[in-house]
Amino acid sequence: MNTVLTVDPRDGRHRETQLRETGDPELASIVARASGATEWLSDIGRRDRAALLDEIAASLDSHRTELVGTAERETGLGHERLDFELTRAIVQFRMFGDVLRDGGYLEAAIDHAAATPLGAAPDVRRMLVPVGPVAVFGASNFPFAFSVAGGDTASALAAGCPVVLKAHPSHPLTSQASADAIAAAVRRRGGPEGVVAVVHGQAAGLALVRHPAVRAAALTGSVAAARAIQAAIDERPAPIPFYGELSSVNPIAVLPGAAAERAGQIADGLFASFTGSGGQLCTKPGLAFVPADPAGDDLVEALRARVGSAGGAVLLNERIRDAYVDAEARLERAGARVSARPDLASAAGFTVAPALLEIDITRLSAEVTDECFGPLMVVARYDAVADLDAALASLPPSLTGSVHAGTSDDRAVVRRVVDVFGASTGRIVFDGYPTGVRVSWAQHHGGPWPSTNSLHTSVGATSIRRFLRPLAWQDAPEWTLPEELRDGYREIPRRVDGRLEGARPADR
């Protein structure tokens, strides 16, 4: 099989690794081991699975220097950002430990036998159970938090599903090192091989989702990647759920009052948000609406100054760099003009210049509202809020929509913007920026197509639902039931005869 290469995007140099693309026989063994690990992962129960996630978090932390150093060489994202991202990945594993200990995610419900308007009804009990082995496709832009050690892995393991990761070719060594750190934690908890494994190569990724033992797939990536994976899934006799977190332009609406009250502050925030991590975030604001008034002029002028004096950004790989250059050209053909772009003294490796573009608000075609990965934002100026309303209504759905309002802005205008974003995005951000997605219970990171292809989040506690299916027991003898569905159990919230009952944890 082909050797896997690693590339340093800071200089563009390719190096051979010890890794090989995963061939079919090896893939079959890996999936067989994952299937074999399903029972162990389920049987250890919620508390031991929580302990496993904590152990994984600790293991990742203990390999911090190696992991961050490797990711630095493979992604060019910089030490500070990667160190923070690894902490985020660790926090995610710990959060799912909390989710497991809480137990509400099981959606446990008991309907005792009863006389009903439809006659004598049997005892029915329901809770969610793991779907089985899951395929996860690592993202280019988050070597930790959306890759091998990412939220998809953490939520799938929490659910009780073994995970086979398809490593992103932009960071194979980081992927392998992450998998090794996780595997070490699994061994320390007495787990079998196969709880987590990594495959390399595009063909292996597609073979993975075609494998009958794989029961769900998750991707953070492009619409094109999602289509390829979906096409492979469609070859299966039995379909499986596929969760894609895909493409998003993340519009920002700055209302006149906000611009008048804090033009400079908003310019600072926007600049940081669209250039951070080289603009390679799924929540990067790609399109900002700014009033065509003096305060809006000040805001755009401040943005121009910041962009014009900015340094270059190292993009993750050659393909992303080329796509960025193409996107800029596409935008110019679509009527946007470059408003600010620094002249870089050097552009080693996959370094590009950040860019601010401007476009007439009446020219917002699909070419302009398509996601552009990289440090680029388009500004559209509006004269009347009616023009803003019309423009917002014409945008494709996004993960997020942000509105900046000042004290002088009409609440009816804010309401209209919120309503549009409520219908066409998954998260409405007020007076802030969409990047920096909080990892928490209430988070939703998802939105209507093309931002995602599902009704689920890929960040936050509720993302665990993607890897669970309901199972019901009718008139079951108590000894056959999972402990969470037995009558006396009170350690998790349950719905009993239609009434939600809180947990009453055992004294300990």
Next chain:
Amino acid sequence: MNTVLTVDPRDGRHRETQLRETGDPELASIVARASGATEWLSDIGRRDRAALLDEIAASLDSHRTELVGTAERETGLGHERLDFELTRAIVQFRMFGDVLRDGGYLEAAIDHAAATPLGAAPDVRRMLVPVGPVAVFGASNFPFAFSVAGGDTASALAAGCPVVLKAHPSHPLTSQASADAIAAAVRRRGGPEGVVAVVHGQAAGLALVRHPAVRAAALTGSVAAARAIQAAIDERPAPIPFYGELSSVNPIAVLPGAAAERAGQIADGLFASFTGSGGQLCTKPGLAFVPADPAGDDLVEALRARVGSAGGAVLLNERIRDAYVDAEARLERAGARVSARPDLASAAGFTVAPALLEIDITRLSAEVTDECFGPLMVVARYDAVADLDAALASLPPSLTGSVHAGTSDDRAVVRRVVDVFGASTGRIVFDGYPTGVRVSWAQHHGGPWPSTNSLHTSVGATSIRRFLRPLAWQDAPEWTLPEELRDGYREIPRRVDGRLEGARPADR
């Protein structure tokens, strides 16, 4: 457009109706009205939506004589069954009223702004919101409970989604009368046209799911119908979720102890379960495993006696009747032999004879384990429980799996059967029969492919999740939030800063 025909399956006679197949311009108007109704249905809020569902339940009840009479002529299912089914449909609307008043279905969560290991985090609040207009395909076999007035409609309306029904051609007049009864209730509650509408004709059904304004689809029907609908959905630029409740053989494992203790009782139960409603239930037991011992002989003998003296069953339509005849022939070709089948004096309309078949347990091919709609059950005898284990493990997934155990049966054997059914079905039934699905909070009616294509139920309170998507608000001013997400609100269960808080209903 083509006239819609109605057929009385008791005599096979076709009659013209006043209804026409729905053409494209009319479909466009219907979907436009549904889209227009979305805002009203969402804006009235949970309490008024609950009142609407109660009003619909009352309206259906007030049209009982007409509805049941029409359905009798169109389905041949008999007055008692249809009267019961209408009550079930009414109960479903009332249950979703309770679901709305409870409010837990919103999965409301609030994470207040906080200092976290990842720095200062914003306030994030999340709850589920309606996806938009939904297409529902009525089932042949439940003119009320899985059709226009069915659970998909009730759960979608509860979620806040207008519904466009594709009427099943087996009961167009019942469908229309149901829609009229629902529309009258909507009008009484001040609702607009378009909250519920019906379309007729296969082409209209496919055009419906291709329509960009339709945001989800649900079907209770065959795998072939699901494939046709999925193919139409795949033509859309933006995919939508599609929930199909499809095909299921619903195995029954009778363990030796159960047969020894209650052979006659089990024979009675099985006979009632596989012949009730002409065997046209998605949970009909199609395959029973019976021990090859004297108690098993008694059980099969008792079944034979009941089947041999049974009357004919009127099937729903010509296609189903033909498929039943074909399936019997297919089973015989696959090695099954007819064990009992009454000689019918007459077989008017689409009447068929119920049939009991037997097959060697080593000959369970896909031809045998495919769902066969109609009053037919296959019995496979086993010598050793190891043979039973192997046979159960070879079956395709089902909605349900039932196990009958006696006091003398080994718990290890029961555990193995339960584990197999836990992996391959959605509901494990103990010492009972899968038909007669309880409508309740804990119910799960779904299972791995081919029994369904999703991780959701189509019966019970949690089926509402199919038509909801999460939405998050970040740092939102209180006045922009739905009331359920405001700080002081306590009428529903919510997860606040990770802790589940029960509802504390206002004094009233």
